[in-house]
Amino acid sequence: MATVKFAGIVKNFKDNQVLKKVDLEIKDHEFVVIVGPSGCGKTTLLRMLAGLEEISGGEIYIDDTLVNHLHPSKRQIAMVFQDYALYPHMTVEENMSFSLRLKNAPKKEIKARVAEAANILQLGKLLHRMPKQLSGGQRQRVAIGRAIVRQPKVFLFDEPLSNLDAKLREEMRVEIAKLYQRLHSTIIYVTHDQVEAMTLAGRIVIMNQGVIQQVGTPIEVYRKPANLFVAGFIGSPTMNFIEGTLRVEKGHVRFSSPSLSLDLPSKLLPADGSHEGREVTLGVRPDDVCAGREAGKNCSQKFDSVLEVSELLGHRENLYLKTGDLRLLATVEAFFNQSPGSKVPVCLNFDNMHVFDRETQARISA
């Protein structure tokens, strides 16, 4: 098992820089998920580690060995592709044993390793089928099995679940989590789905426009997003953003926007003179918009809003609220018995409120 280190990685496609000096260290046995919107460079980073993409600048180490110019097969990695990339002209067994056959491994060993992987993934009955005869989930498992057979130092997953339907995706997610517990090897997993990232990762790497935005455990990136982008990307439904200006008043900071003004506690943002007149964005998750409740402990003063639409999701309910010109989304326990157009008192939970500087986009609150 192994560590992976990216040092100052740069990638240029013609005039377009898709990776701008990426630094990242991945520890042994770690499950790291790289997440970001499409085109952020996450897949390129993974493919560079696999040796499928040329490196324009910087260095990649696996276990302290520089692998920049190593052939993919010499890097002791295994990769699960988005479209699985099962060889259509080989049976499941031949697919899984291909790398070992290339190495001229003894037949006995090949058989044993394929059997073991098949056992882990319950592929025993499918070994003599062709990929065409398999369902999407089965193909996915074969692709993972092919990776396991290689006994690599690092597993690379490139959006492995994006071709599956929603239900199967959930099942495979659990399977991959179980697999990690069993193999306990280093895994780097690329996805654009933040739910996958939150549920699978030991550590999440959030990327945007070729730059790493934040690295941290799922709870860290959820509770303490480093900047506006992370705050907006992680969490579903997405965070409410309120644009406004800060004023320093005696002992505390006051946030004001055309539709809403709030006094922020010093716990959230100390009354520092430098905040005077600063343009900021206030971020509150829908869960922390407390609707139908008077102001209480750790909560802002109450203000009134109008319920525009409510959506019942089952155990939760989404409320689309409007205060002045400001639209807010609140998620509350079902059933919130109010009809559209009615007045709803709202307060915002200070415990999970974030203040972002509009200019630097960084979080300035505690």
Added chain:
Amino acid sequence: MELLSSLYEVAWFVFVVAAGIAVLEGYFYYHFKFHDRPWFFWAGLAGFPLLAWLGLGAAGLGKEGLFAWLFATEAVVLLFFRHIVKGRNSLAYLLLAPAFTGLALLLVYPFVFQIYLSFHDLKLTTIMQWKQTGTLPFVGLRQYYDVFTVPPLAEAGFFKLLGRTLWWTFVNVFFHVLGGFALALMLNNDIRFKGVYRTLLVIPWAMPQVVAVLAMRGEFHSQYGFVNIILNKIAAFSPFLASLGVGPVQWLSDHPLTTCMLINVWLGIPFMMVVILGGLQSISSSYYDAADIDGASYFQKLRFITLPLIKPVLMPAVTLGTVWTFNNINVIYLVTGQAGGTEQADILVSALYKAAFTYNRYSYSAAFAIVIFLILFAISVFYLKTFDAAKEAR
């Protein structure tokens, strides 16, 4: 026994080709690999020409000045790799090398040789000199002058042939597209036996052309061909039609060009039909549904939906068809090519073929070929330009 030895000869040839490719690949491989090493430059400059010289000498191809040529070539190759190609994309070039060497030797070189011939004088009287010494008298532009002033065959001159060629091309392509369109429209319905019809309709295209043309030529025989037999029966059956002039025709002797056209139209319709049918099937039926709701008639649908949407498929096919028809020697030569055959049906390319191989006027026909090529080139450029313009207008 004779068969076996011929087989052996062919197998040996294939082996030589493979070996040649291996040598070529190895040669380029080392140039890619060591292009920036100083020692390789000098070693290559000394080694490769020597090896090639020895090899060619052993193969009996050595001649005076060969070594100098090889040496100069190698220097150019080395410098080329060192400063221009470098080590980049070596694999791609190595994969391309055999095919493009083949194209260079058997397509580009003959083309250049053709140009060389057109400025010299190779004919039956000078061919022995060329065979022995490899040199030919230089005549400058005289061959080109002759192309326009001396008829290539016994009678028709260049401009008459050109006119006939354009007429031939226009008539053929017109009927190919018309027939192909009609058939494709009929076949594009949800009818029974569609697959069977389609299969039977492509038979003229699927038959070996030589068989098809020769058989049809036989059927245009004035006495025993079925065309005249049928015409005879019609005339006998209905005196009225006979009075209008329906009756047997001396196809091959009186109307050779019409005969060739009839045969070629018959041959070319299936291709157009298949291409157009493919295009028609790719048009989504929802357009027609929408037009139906808007109240469009059959011909309005044809005019405003089918034609514009089929154009991207039709235009390249028509361009291709035009070039093929323009260049069609097969039909005309097979119909009229026997000794003593008529020359009234000849178009430019078939005249070229006959001038070269029936009259043995090699250099003249080389110049003739270059002129034809230029005409065709102009036509293609014109076609592509209008096609591009149409594309942009959309």
Added chain:
Amino acid sequence: MTTDAIRAAGAEQAAAHRRKKLIKYALIHLGIIAFVCVCVYPLLRIFSVSLRPGDKLVSTDLALIPDGATFRSYWSLLTSTHFLRWLWNSLVITVATSFIGVSLASTAAYAFSRFSFGGKKAGLILLLSTQMIPAGMLILPLFLMIMKLGLMNTYLGMIIAYSVSSLPFSIWILKGYYDTIPRSLEEAALVDGTSQIGAFYRVILPLSTPALSIAFLFNFTTAWNEYLVARVVLFSSKQYTWTLGLFELQGQFITQWGMFAAGSMLVTLPVLAVFLYSSKWLISGLTLGSVKG
């Protein structure tokens, strides 16, 4: 109106509609059948002539199965001419040509499909523009080259003349097919431990058998049906390909008509079978090429 009346009116309308449709389809069938007759009749005629007994070779009879039908023509074709030898000559030349052509095309197409390199676009344009060169134009220089190499009247001369003629088209077809194979398959193979060439050889080539066979068939039929080059390179009757042989038989119209027809049937049927079997792929390749070009 009562509901019955409405229903009756509706039924009448439906019947009228059905009648109209029936007439339309009848017309379509008639039109197509007329064309089918024109397309098929000449072939049937050849068959009919090939069955005619020797004393009635020429007749003004239109019956498809002639009186006293016999296979005599086939028999005399096989025994009294070099027909089998002609077929053999064609076969050897054609197979060698196709083999060389497809081998060269398969690697070149791979380079065009998977790599970006200087001159790629120029190379593709060169390939397309070779299609503009009149086929008849290169016969003369090729003929002179073959003469100079002393390969007149030999298989080798023919193979050399044929081998690259279908190359551009084959490269084009194969490139189109390779383009549809996902790159991730080769990448998986690279990760599994093959070289780039190994990935081509072990993954791409086996997957491309349909396209390779189409390219092979295309090379094969082009060379198999070729006449004009053979006409000038081969001059002894024993070395003839079948196209030359049939031309010779047909030239002596009256006397050899039956044998010509018999030979035509024998070469046409296999070609027809192969063509109809492969036409789906061949046509999709053709239209692909033409649409892209």
